[in-house]
Amino acid sequence: MDNIYISYDFTVSPKEPGAEILIAELGFAGFESFVENEKGFTAYIQKGDWNEEILANVSLLDSDDFEVHYKVEEVAQTNWNAEWEKNFDPIEVANLVSIRAPFHENPNLEYDIVIEPKMSFGTGHHETTHMMIQHLIELDVTDKKTLDMGSGTGILAIFAEMKGAKPIDAIDIDSWCYENSIENVDRNNCKHISLYEGDAALLEGKNYELIIANINRNILLNDIKTYAACLAPKGHLLLSGFYQEDIPMIDEEVQKYGMQLEKTINRNNWVALRYVKD
Numbered sequence: 001m002d003n004i005y006i007s008y009d010f011t012v013s014p015k016e017p018g019a020e021i022l023i024a025e026l027g028f029a030g031f032e033s034f035v036e037n038e039k040g041f042t043a044y045i046q047k048g049d050w051n052e053e054i055l056a057n058v059s060l061l062d063s064d065d066f067e068v069h070y071k072v073e074e075v076a077q078t079n080w081n082a083e084w085e086k087n088f089d090p091i092e093v094a095n096l097v098s099i100r101a102p103f104h105e106n107p108n109l110e111y112d113i114v115i116e117p118k119m120s121f122g123t124g125h126h127e128t129t130h131m132m133i134q135h136l137i138e139l140d141v142t143d144k145k146t147l148d149m150g151s152g153t154g155i156l157a158i159f160a161e162m163k164g165a166k167p168i169d170a171i172d173i174d175s176w177c178y179e180n181s182i183e184n185v186d187r188n189n190c191k192h193i194s195l196y197e198g199d200a201a202l203l204e205g206k207n208y209e210l211i212i213a214n215i216n217r218n219i220l221l222n223d224i225k226t227y228a229a230c231l232a233p234k235g236h237l238l239l240s241g242f243y244q245e246d247i248p249m250i251d252e253e254v255q256k257y258g259m260q261l262e263k264t265i266n267r268n269n270w271v272a273l274r275y276v277k278d
């Protein structure tokens with residue numbers, strides 16, 4: 001991949017919650033990095049991943065509730081780490097889990113996840129990551145053989161290990177994510193996570209008691225049958241990366257493989273579903 005990026009400098013009014021919702025949508029459209037400022041933020045995408053239609057499905061741009069302006073520029077690769085360090089705030093989930101950068105102070109909660117996301121998705125800022133952490137908090141995952149599909153920074157695999165899951169496979173299709181997750185797994189002293197670059201094709205013949213997949217609706221619809229084939233009876237499947245209105249479609253697919261919906265979590269119209277296999 002070359003080092004040329006396309007940047008979109010967005011102003012969003014009102015900024016709260018507009019910028020947060022827009023960042024979430026852009027993350028799913030393929031943007032890789034976001035640097036906030038007073039009036040909005042700048043979003044970056046590699047030129048090779050960009051296309052003319054990149055904003056076509058970003059619904060906030062059509063919303064009457066927010067005023068959004070942007071200007072587009074081509075930029076050479078910047079020092080992402082320095083940019084990111086200036087802008088990443090620590091996050092807490094349920095007063096139990098902190099997700100922070102190495103330079104943040106440790107708030108001394110029960111679980112402390114240290115992540116340096118660079119270009120990959122998964123700081124806990126996103127609603128879907130947050131909800132998957134919530135599901136994992138509630139599940140007893142001790143000694144559960146686990147798969148984290150679409151692992152991004154590795155954040156969910158890392159938290160699963162902290163909660164006692166093992167062994168864990170974490171798979172991401174993106175080479176940046178794969179490289180970055182190696183660093184994060186190491187940084188959090190995880191010993192039971194095996195990382196792979198790839199997709200559902202790697203799952204043939206595998207067996208898990210817990211499968212976590214925070215990807216997007218279409219990839220999930222395509223891959224649910226493969227996940228189902230790898231999931232043991234009484235095993236749990238956690239799915240996120242889609243909206244409330246996508247639930248019927250996802251649910252219809254999952255139901256084909258003998259799984260029951262146990263719990264739905266919803267944040268700002270994003271959802272995370274927990275299924276259990278018969």
Ligand SMILES: C[S@@+](CC[C@H](N)C(=O)[O-])C[C@H]1O[C@@H](n2cnc3c(N)ncnc32)[C@H](O)[C@@H]1O
Pocket residue numbers: 120121122123124126128129132149150151152153154155156171172173174177198199200214215216219241
């Ligand atoms: C929404 S992010 C989730 C990251 C992290 N698990 C989290 O919860 O914050 C989705 C991830 O799935 C990866 N991905 C996309 N398509 C995939 C596929 N077919 N198989 C595996 N990973 C995929 C992307 O590269 C991205 O890192």
